[in-house]
Amino acid sequence: MDTLLASAGLEQLTARLWDIEIVAGSAGIVPQLTNGPVMLVLLSGSGRLKRDKDAVPMRRDAAYFTPAYSTFGFDEVREGTQLAVIRFELYRESSQSRGVLLSDRAQQPVFQAEGVALRPAGRLSALCRTLWEQRQSRDALLRGRTQLTFQELLYEVVHNRSERFADKGLDAAAQAKAYIDAHYGEDLNIERLAGIVKLSPKSFANAYKKHYGISAPDYLARVRISRAKRLMLGSDMKLKDIAHEVGYEDEFYFSRKFRKLVGLSPTAYIKKRKTRLAVYGSPALLGYLLPLNITPAAAPLHPKWTGYYYNQLGTDIAVHLDAFRNQQNRPVNLPALAEVKPELILCPAGLEPKEKASLSGLAELYELPAESEGWRAGLRAVAQRLDEREEAERFIEAFEWKAERIRKKLAPVFRTTPLLPLRLLKGQFYVHCNRGIADVLFDSLGASLSCSQASMPFDAPISLEELDQAGDGILLLLICQETETLQGWKTLSESPEWLSLRAVREKRVQIIPSDPWREYSPSAVDRMLDSAEALFAAKRP
Numbered sequence: 001m002d003t004l005l006a007s008a009g010l011e012q013l014t015a016r017l018w019d020i021e022i023v024a025g026s027a028g029i030v031p032q033l034t035n036g037p038v039m040l041v042l043l044s045g046s047g048r049l050k051r052d053k054d055a056v057p058m059r060r061d062a063a064y065f066t067p068a069y070s071t072f073g074f075d076e077v078r079e080g081t082q083l084a085v086i087r088f089e090l091y092r093e094s095s096q097s098r099g100v101l102l103s104d105r106a107q108q109p110v111f112q113a114e115g116v117a118l119r120p121a122g123r124l125s126a127l128c129r130t131l132w133e134q135r136q137s138r139d140a141l142l143r144g145r146t147q148l149t150f151q152e153l154l155y156e157v158v159h160n161r162s163e164r165f166a167d168k169g170l171d172a173a174a175q176a177k178a179y180i181d182a183h184y185g186e187d188l189n190i191e192r193l194a195g196i197v198k199l200s201p202k203s204f205a206n207a208y209k210k211h212y213g214i215s216a217p218d219y220l221a222r223v224r225i226s227r228a229k230r231l232m233l234g235s236d237m238k239l240k241d242i243a244h245e246v247g248y249e250d251e252f253y254f255s256r257k258f259r260k261l262v263g264l265s266p267t268a269y270i271k272k273r274k275t276r277l278a279v280y281g282s283p284a285l286l287g288y289l290l291p292l293n294i295t296p297a298a299a300p301l302h303p304k305w306t307g308y309y310y311n312q313l314g315t316d317i318a319v320h321l322d323a324f325r326n327q328q329n330r331p332v333n334l335p336a337l338a339e340v341k342p343e344l345i346l347c348p349a350g351l352e353p354k355e356k357a358s359l360s361g362l363a364e365l366y367e368l369p370a371e372s373e374g375w376r377a378g379l380r381a382v383a384q385r386l387d388e389r390e391e392a393e394r395f396i397e398a399f400e401w402k403a404e405r406i407r408k409k410l411a412p413v414f415r416t417t418p419l420l421p422l423r424l425l426k427g428q429f430y431v432h433c434n435r436g437i438a439d440v441l442f443d444s445l446g447a448s449l450s451c452s453q454a455s456m457p458f459d460a461p462i463s464l465e466e467l468d469q470a471g472d473g474i475l476l477l478l479i480c481q482e483t484e485t486l487q488g489w490k491t492l493s494e495s496p497e498w499l500s501l502r503a504v505r506e507k508r509v510q511i512i513p514s515d516p517w518r519e520y521s522p523s524a525v526d527r528m529l530d531s532a533e534a535l536f537a538a539k540r541p
Helices: 003-008 105-111 123-136 140-159 168-183 190-197 201-212 216-234 239-245 251-262 266-272 283-292 307-313 326-340 353-360 375-386 389-416 435-444 464-468 483-493 522-539
Strands: 013-024 029-034 038-044 048-051 054-057 063-066 070-075 082-093 101-103 114-116 277-279 298-301 319-322 344-347 364-367 419-425 428-433 458-462 474-479 509-512
Touching (some): 013 140, 013 483, 029 082, 029 483, 038 070, 082 123, 082 140, 123 140, 168 190, 168 201, 216 251, 239 266, 283 298, 283 307, 283 375, 283 389, 283 522, 298 326, 326 353, 353 364, 375 389, 389 435, 389 522, 419 435, 419 483
Parallel strands (some): 277 298, 298 319, 419 474
Antiparallel strands (some): 029 070, 038 082, 048 054, 048 070, 063 114
């Protein structure tokens, strides 16, 4: 037994299964916040596990772990993939009251599993399927057996923690990637990396490309250039010193490499971002900068809450402000913002005077026009301030052209089929139409609403009984991606009350993702057009 297991007092811990589901198909899992620990096992197919700020390709029949109060998702999924998602909790008896169990998340590291497999092959997947079948059983005694099966599964995973899945290629690739991330400034090449992971250069190169879809030298170059961008935007270092800092002894070679990957020379890159800009308050403001091809030095970013912008701009933005519950964490962001030394701060309309005063003490403050003026007015205003008017007009023109094309394509659908947008939060449905939905579906694409509302946007509670009388249109459902709502939805979606709704029976309910449908920005509405086309094109008569 290793020291971690010994120090945990494992015999005093009680683990309880709360839920198991098997996610099937190619849709994957949109990143979500979990309130408790989660174990994930890939039963078939392939995919990538995303956890907060890291992503790993999963191996079949191996266990992975996500701790409480973190985010996880599952993407790059192929058809036929099945993933077991096991939610559980850890308890320890109270030292004050005998028989009283208290949550003990301090011992989560004991159960951290990163590609742990059981013997014989297929054992872990079989246990997961048995667990799921017992959980679904109508036999109360068999359902009660799930806790015993879960205890057995958990014991075997912990017992076999050190017996990683026998795939030296995956282990080597993951080890090398981690080494590159930590030591990109050193003199690294295929031979040295292969030596570190104890493979031949040829075997290592093939393994890395197979598991990450990019060669190790190309990944190293990306890491170095991304770091160089952050130094250019967030420091006063000379280009020669930046080149040395990120691992290039020859500054001219660095410049050629930078131009190849970025499309601009380092000098042109810095000049294009001559105004050190910071975004504060709302990640949606990035949706106004992306169409202008402007990257701020600082902005609120998080792999779940701002996933699209995190993937698009994360490596280019020098300072990531806290975007998790950003309303609560804005005071924490002020010191981080001060370190950037911005020349201009872009913020949403409606900040409190005290907050605006604090920001104005750091740099010039530019407040976006109110949402009620529309995204076009907002984009033009930002472009005017940043001297990018031509880029703004090009984006708007391209949006209008795309909207007209999709409007004509979907006209046969919307002539006969009205829409009813909804949202679900903690068990309550709302008839919900935000500005983005109103602009894209009902204004740009000409869809009709299947209920009477005085004006848009709107957000009003609605019962299941009222939903059943909502007409013959398509119900578009936004489900809040937090644990209570997701678990409630899982129960509701399998209930007789939900399954008996006419729209459900007639397959007229369509779940739409929060990103982009909850955001209002030029980038978001453009992505809504693409989403609407994909969603409704198949429904044409």
